[in-house]
Amino acid sequence: CLSGIATVTKEGGGNDVQWCFSQVKGAIDDDVAEADIISTVEFNHSGELLATGDKGGRVVIFQQETENKSQPQCRSEYNVYSTFQSHEPEFDYLKSLEIEEKINKIRWLPQKNAAQFLLSTNDKTIKLWKISERDKRPEGYNLKEEDGRYRDAATITTLRVPVFRPMDLMVEASPRRVFANGHTYHINSISVNSDNETYLSADDLRINLWHLEITDRSFNVVDIKPANMEELTEVITAAEFHPHQCNTFVYSSSKGTIRLCDMRASALCDKHSKLFEEPEDPSNRSFFSEIISSISDVKFSHNGRYMMTRDYLSVKIWDLNMENRPVETYQVHEYLRSKLCSLYENDCIFDKFECCWNGNDSVVMTGSYNNFFRMLDRSQRRDVTLEASRESCKPRQVLKPRRVCAGGKRKKDEISVDSLDFNKKILHTAWHPQENIIAVATTNNLYIFQEKVN
Amino acid sequence: MEYKVEAHRIMSISLGKIYNSRVQRGGIKLHKNLLVSLVLRSARQVYLSDYYSGACLNAAQSEREWDITDTEREKFPPSTTECDRVESSEEPQKNERPEKEREYRENDDEVKSDQADCTSTLQQEQNQNSSQDSVAKVSSETLQETINEPKESPSDSALAELDSTPEANGESHQPPKTHVCSNRKRSAEESESGDSPQKKTKVASSNAKEGEEAEEMDTSNVSNLITIFGSSFSGLLSKDGAKPESEAEDSGQICCDQMLKNLNPWSTAIVAF
Numbered sequence: 001c002l003s004g005i006a007t008v009t010k011e012g013g014g015n016d017v018q019w020c021f022s023q024v025k026g027a028i029d030d031d032v033a034e035a036d037i038i039s040t041v042e043f044n045h046s047g048e049l050l051a052t053g054d055k056g057g058r059v060v061i062f063q064q065e066t067e068n069k070s071q072p073q074c075r076s077e078y079n080v081y082s083t084f085q086s087h088e089p090e091f092d093y094l095k096s097l098e099i100e101e102k103i104n105k106i107r108w109l110p111q112k113n114a115a116q117f118l119l120s121t122n123d124k125t126i127k128l129w130k131i132s133e134r135d136k137r138p139e140g141y142n143l144k145e146e147d148g149r150y151r152d153a154a155t156i157t158t159l160r161v162p163v164f165r166p167m168d169l170m171v172e173a174s175p176r177r178v179f180a181n182g183h184t185y186h187i188n189s190i191s192v193n194s195d196n197e198t199y200l201s202a203d204d205l206r207i208n209l210w211h212l213e214i215t216d217r218s219f220n221v222v223d224i225k226p227a228n229m230e231e232l233t234e235v236i237t238a239a240e241f242h243p244h245q246c247n248t249f250v251y252s253s254s255k256g257t258i259r260l261c262d263m264r265a266s267a268l269c270d271k272h273s274k275l276f277e278e279p280e281d282p283s284n285r286s287f288f289s290e291i292i293s294s295i296s297d298v299k300f301s302h303n304g305r306y307m308m309t310r311d312y313l314s315v316k317i318w319d320l321n322m323e324n325r326p327v328e329t330y331q332v333h334e335y336l337r338s339k340l341c342s343l344y345e346n347d348c349i350f351d352k353f354e355c356c357w358n359g360n361d362s363v364v365m366t367g368s369y370n371n372f373f374r375m376l377d378r379s380q381r382r383d384v385t386l387e388a389s390r391e392s393c394k395p396r397q398v399l400k401p402r403r404v405c406a407g408g409k410r411k412k413d414e415i416s417v418d419s420l421d422f423n424k425k426i427l428h429t430a431w432h433p434q435e436n437i438i439a440v441a442t443t444n445n446l447y448i449f450q451e452k453v454n
Numbered sequence: 455m456e457y458k459v460e461a462h463r464i465m466s467i468s469l470g471k472i473y474n475s476r477v478q479r480g481g482i483k484l485h486k487n488l489l490v491s492l493v494l495r496s497a498r499q500v501y502l503s504d505y506y507s508g509a510c511l512n513a514a515q516s517e518r519e520w521d522i523t524d525t526e527r528e529k530f531p532p533s534t535t536e537c538d539r540v541e542s543s544e545e546p547q548k549n550e551r552p553e554k555e556r557e558y559r560e561n562d563d564e565v566k567s568d569q570a571d572c573t574s575t576l577q578q579e580q581n582q583n584s585s586q587d588s589v590a591k592v593s594s595e596t597l598q599e600t601i602n603e604p605k606e607s608p609s610d611s612a613l614a615e616l617d618s619t620p621e622a623n624g625e626s627h628q629p630p631k632t633h634v635c636s637n638r639k640r641s642a643e644e645s646e647s648g649d650s651p652q653k654k655t656k657v658a659s660s661n662a663k664e665g666e667e668a669e670e671m672d673t674s675n676v677s678n679l680i681t682i683f684g685s686s687f688s689g690l691l692s693k694d695g696a697k698p699e700s701e702a703e704d705s706g707q708i709c710c711d712q713m714l715k716n717l718n719p720w721s722t723a724i725v726a727f
Contacts (some may be wrong), residue, residue: 100480123480186486204484235485254485287464287500290492293486341460343469344493350486 017436019375019399021392023077025052026445028390033171040428044108046115047432050078051081051118052446057087059120059173061131062446072153077434078448082131084173087122099124105190114421117176119199120241126201128177128212136402140163141142144284148260169447182208182218189239195267202239202251221269222261223249237352238298246272247305252309256293258318276318278325284443288340288349296352301361310355313337315366316377330376330383333368335406335417350424356431367426367446370415371442372402388426388447390439400454461501539714 027036035056042051050062065080077389090099100123109117113133140162144150185203192199200221201208207222222239226232234255241247247263259272280289290311300307309316313334316326332353336343343349348369355366364381376383385402392399405414428441436451471490475482 024695055490095481098479102480188485231489235488237485254488287461287493290496291489294489341464343465347471350489392618433552 003066015138019436019438019449020452021397021447022392022400022437022450023027023443023448024390025060025078025080025448032444036444038428038444038446039102040106041105041430041439041441041446042106042108042118043308043430043432043439044118045433047112047434047437049108049116049326050106050430050448051083051106052439052441053086053106053120054099054444055102057085057089057101057103057122059084059086059103059106059118059129060400061171062152082171082173084182086120086127086129087125090124092124104187106241107190107192108374109192110196112196113433119190119192121187124180124183126179126182126187126190126210127175128179129169129173130176131173134172135166135168136164137167139165139399146385155319157296177212177215179210179215179218181208188237191239191241191249193241193246194244198246200241200249203234204235207236207239207251209263215361219267221267223268223270224416231428236293240300243300243302243304250298250307252295252298252299253292254294256295256297256311258307260320274320274323276323276326279315284337286340291344291349292340297354301357301358302359303361304363307368308355308357310353310366312349312351314352314357315364315374317364317378321379328378330364330374330442332366333372333373335404339417343422348425349429351425353426356429357416358431359434360437365429367420367429367440369425370420371426373426373440386449388442388445388449396452399449401406457500461497464497465494465501468497 004068007412016326023187026038027033035054035058037055038052039420040051040053043049044051048064050064050436052060052062052291054060059082059095060080061082062078064076064078066076087101089101090243091097099175102122104123105121107119109119109128110434111117115130118129120127121130137412139146140160142423143156143394167265179201181204183203185205187201187203190199197213198209201210201218202222205223205225205294206220208218209221210218222236223301223348224234224236234257237254239249239251242250245386248260248264249269250258250260256277258276260274260276261269262415263269264274267272280349295311297310298307305320307318307320309318309326310332313336314332315330317328317330319327340349353367355364357364363379364376365373367373367374367384370387372389373388374383374385385404386399387402403414404420405411405416424442425441426442430439430445432438438449440449468490472487472494475487475490
């Protein structure tokens with residue numbers, strides 16, 4: 001339950017926050033191995049752990065070092081805590097289809113005991129992983145040597161009971177549940193319910209409800225598959241549970257609509273409770289209008305009153321009580337509107353950008369191209385473009401705002417649209433739930449930025 | 455006319471994407487293919503609406519050809535008739551177009567060299583510039599013909615060719631394809647009839663006006679033609695988008711033959727554009 005967050009951020013949230021480089025993880029090599037491409041980033045509920053998933057099916061978890069209270073200027077760093085192979089490539093022999101091992105999403109479960117739990121998913125299978133620490137081990141077995149070999153029975157003359165002795169910390173990840181065969185189409189989202197017992201998984205056409213303890217059964221709550229596939233006009237692109245109301249979830253579509261569903265209303269939520277849709281601006285009509293209106297991510301605010309959607313060019317904030325239009329709209333990179341045809345050709349128009357809220361819902365963040373990312377301050381009505389680059393990697397180096405020149409005379413320090421590197425895209429970003437610490441994933445590097453502390 | 459060139463280009467790119475998606479790792483992505491098919495549909499709308507705006511200008515000239523094609527309709531499957539009409543209303547193209555067509559054709563040849571059916575189809579098209587039974591082929595062929603033989607007497611020469619080829623080659627050559635395509639056409643038409651009013655609004659505003667004007671001036675036969683032509687194409691489109699998934703669901707993708715059947719109309723469509 002997130003209602004009692006104590007935020008460490010300054011009053012007003014993002015105002016006048018200066019961001020500094022903290023760390024960068026990953027190879028410096030420009031030649032990126034495909035398996036190393038980061039595909040998801042997620043902080044856990046306390047912010048102490050930061051998980052990343054990659055195209056090779058691996059999960060890497062970083063842990064924040066406990067701050068040294070005597071030296072407040074020494075910033076807490078994230079170091080590798082655990083690495084494990086979550087998913088392997090599979091082959092569906094029945095359908096002659098290869099199933100990619102790429103981790104699409106990671107979601108943490110709220111911590112209940114000493115161990116940490118997270119859900120990770122590829123296109124077809126969701127897995128529940130338990131990450132636990134082992135810092136002691138039993139020694140002094142009666143029947144075994146220290147190396148595990150059994151002692152010769154004749155030599156055993158005394159009885160002794162093993163005792164726990166400290167050992168070097170070992171972090172183990174073990175798969176506790178495998179939720180397989182629930183989806184025909186590609187899974188795009190998972191979301192843990194606030195009841196901490198169930199979670200949903202969504203693919204292109206269906207949303208299933210699972211119980212964390214039960215792997216051989218799931219309940220289908222949304223099915224938009226038409227009887228005749230030729231009539232298919234939209235697919236589900238993202239889904240999320242409400243942060244507090246365990247009966248409510250939303251799902252977004254490729255047509256730019258969001259549907260809010262109430263599981264109390266009926267068992268099957270094909271009929272929505274609310275439909276959020278903004279009428280299209282006819283002056284912006286083009287061949288690609290449908291593509292750019294497709295929603296790539298939907299996220300509830302921490303307080304549960306708003307939700308944010310990301311489409312190709314903009315971020316929209318919706319009030320759950322107002323369905324006919326968003327309350328705020330922010331342009332992420334409007335200068336790309338005239339380049340849609342080229343972006344269609346090079347497939348960039350299909351890039352699925354994610355978005356995230358800060359701890360007190362005053363600032364939202366999303367990625368762009370050229371390793372740029374955007375911070376949109378809702379309270380101050382200000383926005384800034386920053387860059388994750390190896391050039392600004394000196395410790396505590398303050399990030400300088402970047403500007404893109406859409407046309408005409410390029411001012412000093414501005415970068416023209418044509419110089420943007422569309423291969424350098426920031427699709428995944430995450431914000432620490434309480435502090436001003438952000439994790440920004442470029443293709444194969446993870447940048448961690450923190451608020452400048454004076 | 456930049457719209458037309460642009461629409462044409464976007465159609466080629468879209469078809470290429472749909473084709474490439476088949477060989478992508480991880481299986482066909484439904485979302486992306488749906489979006490691409492929507493773009494393809496929009497581009498085709500624009501392309502065709504430009505087509506028929508040209509029809510207005512050639513209306514008087516074309517009347518004669520339409521009368522001829524009416525009688526032809528009785529003789530031949532609907533697909534060939536459509537082509538006649540389409541091509542008769544088509545205006546002469548720029549010369550650079552044939553270059554592009556050939557380029558795409560060559561590229562696609564390389565890609566599909568290992569698929570016997572496709573290769574033979576392509577060769578046939580290249581050699582004779584003839585039409586086949588399948589709707590897509592015929593319609594795409596028509597466009598090719600008109601593009602490659604602009605000025606003199608497009609309708610006459612093409613008509614003559616269409617006259618001969620279905621009888622000579624079509625029926626004997628690939629009967630399964632006819633069957634497949636005509637089924638698609640029917641089912642697509644059903645879905646299309648519902649869709650077409652919506653589709654009209656989707657066209658860019660300037661083109662929509664043109665399209666509508668052209669439509670008003672045309673005979674009702676031609677508007678039927680648009681529906682048929684449009685539905686056949688989108689039928690193939692949506693069928694293709696649907697097919698991989700339904701196949702995936704029904705585990706039909708194991709069979710290479712099925713894939714080839716699907717690919718054949720596509721290959722020609724790609725060739726055309």
